[in-house]
Each structure stands twice: as structure tokens, then as C-alpha cells.
Amino acid sequence: MSDTGFKLRLTQQANFQFLVEFLDTEIPPITTDEPPPLGENAGPNPSRMLAAAVANCLAASLMFALKKFKNEPDPVTVEVDVQMTRNEAKRLRVGAVDVAIKLGKPGAAFEHLDRVLAQFEDFCVVTQSVRDGFEVNVAVRDSEDVLLKG
Template identity: 50%
Template sequence: MNSTATVTLTRRSGYQFEIDFGLGTPALLSDEPPPLGQSQGPTPNHLLLAAVANCLSASLTFALSKFKQDPGTLRATARATVGRNEANRLRIQRIEVDIELERPGAAYEHLERILSQFEEFCTVSMSVRQGIPIDVRVRDADGQALKG
């Protein structure tokens, strides 16, 4: 089954763009930091990180729910390493995503199986990963590393 997703960007001024998701939701303003823009909204790098972290969080929520586990509050933090390529152009070289669960790992049933497969359901990260390495780590409420 193929589907499409569409967003429409309209330049407002400088490097500010209004992003219309076409879903009847409020538009989002993106911008670049100085000296190009005025930092009036997230940059494209931030939007990419948000998309990757959001998709991974949703996939983990789905996987936990599939095994009748209450996902509770999940917190994801995504970081990009930006550097110059061989042509001296800035590129995102790596993305790291840390996901924190609300409870200790022992409170979840089937957690090993869930953590071994949830990334495969994430359309965005699996697509981005074809060009940018993505490291995913999951920690529980006690800070114990459960994955990565």
C-alpha cells in the first residue's frame, strides 16, 4: 500500500518559512539562526531530528502497546552531529536518539523482544538511516541502559 504525505512551505521573509501540513492544524514557522535568520522557529535540522525522534517514540509506543504494556510517559532527546563533507559543505553526519521510559525496565513484560524490533516499524528513521547513521539508546526510569 502506497500513500503520500504533503507539506507546503511559503516564504514569509528572510529565511522564515510557514509550513502548512495540510491537516487542518496550525502552520509552523521555521527559520535559520543568525546571521541568516532570526531564530523565530526551528531550523530544518531541528525538524529532521523531531521527525526521527517522534517516529521512534511512536514506534516504541506501538510495540509496547502491542504487548499490552502501558508506555506511560516516554521522553526522547535527539542530537545531530553536523560537520563538513569532502566538498566543505555542512551535512548531518550522525543522529543520536536517547529514549527514556517512565518505569524501571523490570516493570515491562516482553521488553527484550519489544526493544529488538520497534525500530523496524519507524518509517522515518529507517528511511533516514539509509543516508545518515542513527544510534538509538533506551534507558529506563532508573537510568539503566536497556538498548544501545
């Protein structure tokens, strides 16, 4: 990703459905939509996209940090639990995002794991950008379901 930014275009397709185009890449467009009663669930809504972005960024940052020390964490799986809340004005907001990352190997198989776990979140652009707005809780488990972080 460029340090200077990127460009998107959203074009309404029908009702609450938008075609999202990534203008500076060859990434194929996606459709976003709201769930009923507003939309038809023809694609993820913005809250789901935000949660996916947080989780994907954390997983990629963790994988990068592990691979930097020649570790192979594959396969990595991530589960996300999003809590929606209402603010003082009764407006719906993302209240918290719980991200559970599971590595494909036991914790003992990884070199420099303590160092990796201590710093990988700092390199996640999305998570660090949204943490001022809502809580992001992260847990990392190995293939034997041992809690490594969180």
C-alpha cells in the same frame, strides 16, 4: 498516516522564514527559520525538524510496540544529540543523530521487552528512511536509568 503520501506547502514569510502548511489535515501551520546570521531563529530550521522527526518517530514506534503487549511506558522522554559535519566538498551535513529514549517505568515492569526492543526501530518510517544518509544511534533506558538497548 496514509500509505500514499501527504501534501505540504511552504510559503516564504520573510528572509529565511517559511510558513509550513499541512494541506491534507487540520494540523496548524508552523514557521521554520534559520539561525543567525541567515535568519532570526523564529522557528526550527530543517536540520532541527529532521532530528525531531527521527526522535518522535522512534519514540512513537517504541510506545506502539510496548502498548501492543499492554505495557504502559508513560511518561516517555527523548533527548537528541545531533552532530553536524562537513562532506568532501565542505558542505554542512547532518553527520549523526544520537537518540536517548527514557521510559517511565523500570524495565522489569514491561512484558515482552526483549521482543519489543529487538524490532521497534524497523517500524520507524523516518529513521529507516534516513539511515542511508547518516548514522542514527538509539539508546533506551528505563526509569531507573538502566540501559535496556544501545
